[in-house]
Amino acid sequence: xxxxxxxxxxxxxxxxxxxxxxxxxxxxxxxxxxxxxxxxxxxxxxxxxxxxxxxxxxxxxxxxxxxxxxxxxxxxxxxxxxxxxxxxxxxxxxxxxxxxxxxxxxxxxxxxxxxxxxxxxxxxxxxxxxxxxxxxxxxxxxxxxxxxxxxxxxxxxxxxxxxxxxxxxxxxxxxxxxxxxxxxxxxxxxxxxxxxxxxxxxxxxxxxxxxxx
DNA sequence: ATCCGGACTG
DNA sequence: CAGTCCGGAT
Numbered sequence: 733x734x735x736x737x738x739x740x741x742x743x744x745x746x747x748x749x750x751x752x753x754x755x756x757x758x759x760x761x762x763x764x765x766x767x768x769x770x771x772x773x774x775x776x777x778x779x780x781x782x783x784x785x786x787x788x789x790x791x792x793x794x795x796x797x798x799x800x801x802x803x804x805x806x807x808x809x810x811x812x813x814x815x816x817x818x819x820x821x822x823x824x825x826x827x828x829x830x831x832x833x834x835x836x837x838x839x840x841x842x843x844x845x846x847x848x849x850x851x852x853x854x855x856x857x858x859x860x861x862x863x864x865x866x867x868x869x870x871x872x873x874x875x876x877x878x879x880x881x882x883x884x885x886x887x888x889x890x891x892x893x894x895x896x897x898x899x900x901x902x903x904x905x906x907x908x909x910x911x912x913x914x915x916x917x918x919x920x921x922x923x924x925x926x927x928x929x930x931x932x933x934x935x936x937x938x939x940x941x942x943x944x945x
Numbered sequence: 946a947t948c949c950g951g952a953c954t955g
Numbered sequence: 956c957a958g959t960c961c962g963g964a965t
Binding site for chain 3: 767768769770773805806807808809810811812813
């Protein structure tokens with residue numbers, strides 16, 4: 733059933749080609765900036781950084797906190813996000829030199845995940861997003877949307893992150909492309925249809941959903 | 946005036 | 956589990 737929903741979403745929305753970024757580090761920055769924030773505003777912040785050619789680990793570490801806050805302001809939560817950006821960036825630089833080198837690391841995914849989770853400001857969703865979209869490791873990303881959609885459909889009855897992650901990983905092919913697309917498709921569907929206040933009348937899944945009005 | 950985003954910390 | 960972080964949308 734889990735895999736069937738993937739095929740239905742893919743057939744309906746088409747490939748999303750996530751994550752939109754020009755470098756692995758840009759994905760990391762995007763992951764932090766998009767916490768509790770719509771992507772539209774994150775794009776403005778990324779654009780600011782790119783305009784000053786600052787989308788680089790060393791440069792982010794070297795600019796002042798105030799300058800960083802100013803640049804990422806459009807993404808909101810700039811006080812905490814500026815700190816989190818410095819945190820994850822210095823973790824990467826101190827342990828791997830760069831995001832590209834971290835990607836090349838031979839460490840098992842589980843080890844990489846534990847290390848990411850130990851960085852202040854990186855929770856499960858951010859860790860998995862970095863693993864999947866920045867480091868090309870097959871770690872399924874679970875978010876509020878995933879929980880909402882599948883609990884509404886009646887396929888899941890849980891809010892437990894690790895449990896849901898496991899269910900997905902056990903029921904879809906261990907294929908990077910599938911992992912990346914599936915999460916992206918869930919986001920697309922939930923942001924347009926299966927919203928907090930759902931638009932069930934416009935939902936192409938209403939016939940198989942237990943939540944339909 | 947309140948809600949809500951591609952959540953995290955204690 | 957609640958408290959917290961910002962700005963735009965409702």
